[in-house]
Amino acid sequence: MYTTSLLAALLTAPLALAAPSLYQHISLRAPSDKVKCPIVIDGRVPTNLSRTPTVFDTSNALFNPDYVKGNNLTWSQILKFPATESSRFDGADHAAVEVTISDLSIFQKQVGFRRAGLQFASDSPQDPSDEGVKTLHFSVKQDPARPLNLTHEYLNVWHETADYSNNQIQFNVGTLIDQPSSKINNFKILDRAGKQIWGIPIDYKKWQNFAIKLDYTKNQTTIYYSTGSAKLARVVGPSSVNLAGGGQFQIGVLKKPTGTSDVVNAGYQSPNLNEGQIYGGLFVEDSANGCVSL
Numbered sequence: 001m002y003t004t005s006l007l008a009a010l011l012t013a014p015l016a017l018a019a020p021s022l023y024q025h026i027s028l029r030a031p032s033d034k035v036k037c038p039i040v041i042d043g044r045v046p047t048n049l050s051r052t053p054t055v056f057d058t059s060n061a062l063f064n065p066d067y068v069k070g071n072n073l074t075w076s077q078i079l080k081f082p083a084t085e086s087s088r089f090d091g092a093d094h095a096a097v098e099v100t101i102s103d104l105s106i107f108q109k110q111v112g113f114r115r116a117g118l119q120f121a122s123d124s125p126q127d128p129s130d131e132g133v134k135t136l137h138f139s140v141k142q143d144p145a146r147p148l149n150l151t152h153e154y155l156n157v158w159h160e161t162a163d164y165s166n167n168q169i170q171f172n173v174g175t176l177i178d179q180p181s182s183k184i185n186n187f188k189i190l191d192r193a194g195k196q197i198w199g200i201p202i203d204y205k206k207w208q209n210f211a212i213k214l215d216y217t218k219n220q221t222t223i224y225y226s227t228g229s230a231k232l233a234r235v236v237g238p239s240s241v242n243l244a245g246g247g248q249f250q251i252g253v254l255k256k257p258t259g260t261s262d263v264v265n266a267g268y269q270s271p272n273l274n275e276g277q278i279y280g281g282l283f284v285e286d287s288a289n290g291c292v293s294l
Helices: 004-017 053-057
Strands: 039-042 097-102 114-118 133-141 153-160 167-174 186-191 196-201 208-215 220-227 233-240 248-255 274-286
Touching (some): 097 114, 097 248, 133 153, 167 208, 186 208, 196 220, 196 233, 208 233, 248 274
Antiparallel strands (some): 039 274, 097 274, 114 248, 133 208, 133 274, 153 167, 167 186, 186 196, 208 220, 220 233
């Protein structure tokens, strides 16, 4: 059985080959988007860009065009832009984006995984998003046409250390390999040791909004949550966690196989795969002086 730390090391190690983007990020904040704190990294997709997905195949202000995806795929083949209501922090000027996986979603030689993960273009192994107090925001919604198979474990959002040895914080769903008795229909936020900090059942109708405050100075995290367009509320924390090591955020779908202890290189994945996770409200804000956009 894989330990959580060993698994994290294996799945993140190849990312050491990814050079951080040097493309200068431009804030796309709208005046009515409910964001109250300074944005450090903005990953929200402007509506006009959702109509020209090939922009994500080359250098752009939002996401790294090279990582992390199937070897012969482009982001315009992976990303979908569903017609759905805006998430809480997108407003009218931003569009939801769906990260999909298929049989071709094999990154490098990791044949056990099916994965596609967005990296913020302005996020590097050591940058201002890894210092002080920052809050990662993201909203998720389910696509009934591309449902997740919850007999598998999915890693959807995480922050990996700069040396690619572990994940300080991660957002999972499905059957956890190291914790098969965990509630498979719950989203789960775990620390770097695989301990669950908080969980909530999947809502198959509404947007689910999450904010993970990361206090790098005190090694603490606080979780905020709401559904639909409701204001976020604190649900747990501050909780002690180990946030050392810098690193980068990744947002998407990493589906682990079943039937093996070597999940990187082997295991079962069903054929004709067509799954996705819809995201909205992607950004990192500065939470100095207790500022969190709710």
